[in-house]
Amino acid sequence: MEEILVLAEHRQGELREITFEMLTLANRIAREKGLGVTTVFLGHEAPHLVEALKGACDRILQVEDETLARYDADPYLGTLDAIIQQRKPGLILIGHTAIGMDLAPALATRLSIPLATDCVDVHFGEEGLEVLRQIYGGKIHSRLTLKPSDQTLISVRPGSFEAEREQSKSAEKESMAAPEISGLMRRRFLEYLEAALEDVDITAADILVSVGRGIGKPENIPVVQEFADAIGATLSCSRPVADEGWLPKSRQVGTSGKTVRPKIYIALGISGAYQHQAGMKGAETIIAVNTDSSAPIFSFAHYGIIADLMQVLPVLREKFTSGS
């Protein structure tokens, strides 16, 4: 294997964070194995995005075409198929995002190559390529050794690696013409629709007080809202709270909710399942209150309090408002 291919992901004129997270991983593997890292950029008239990738990889393979301006399954699939057949990279990394979940299985099937999805770590062990995945809602880590293959496709879970935004490299640029795939276009992109912003924007808050199923009943929400108001925080929640209709969906943090990066994230009665974690692990300081000392959230919170949240609220309020 000489080359690791990383598919750059972009949306609405911006590179997605997962791109740099995968490049961090790819560069680590490349250093260990003496390989090169090539970023594949499929797009149209986005030189600033290509430029932003320059410092983070050895090579940028750019395919410029109107059909690639945004993610569209058929042109992406046809183009990546052609690139992989031509270059035969040993390892291909794609984000385990909405795009990657659509693209990776189809690509692996088309090329008849192995695929490991939703991986939180990848490295070469004694017996070959090893991946780490989380199962049972993040309670168990499963380490798998993949059968040897000339090429392997891996989808990487967002938030698994801190994007180092390495800028020390100076990638060579290479261009490739988009392959002719018009006969394979079975779908057509119509329009990009941004979900309407209702209620408050939790992504803009500096302090979030987030409630989970541990809140017990909707009658307890006003108590937490009062606490949040007292410390100048915005209220957010885990998915069950939104699903129950105790707080609006716009307040949900996680893979099917919002990704937040507040200065302080106070998680009250939230177990810390990976779907929730993925949406908040970028917070500067995470404070978790949970009655269960083995709750997964304690493995990544900066401060943990093992207690009933309703009993802790007055104490936390006192601490925050007195400044001690």
Ligand code: FAD
């Ligand atoms: P639980 O897992 O039930 O945890 C409740 C916690 O409260 C427990 O740890 C318990 O010990 C604690 N507790 C109970 N009583 C108290 C008390 N009195 N005081 C303190 N602690 C107490 N989840 C999300 O949050 N966001 C998402 O975007 C999201 N997307 C998903 C997408 C998919 C495709 C799937 C399959 C799942 C998704 N989930 C998401 C659900 C996720 O897997 C978890 O089920 C969910 O995050 C659990 O929410 P929770 O921590 O509030 O509840």
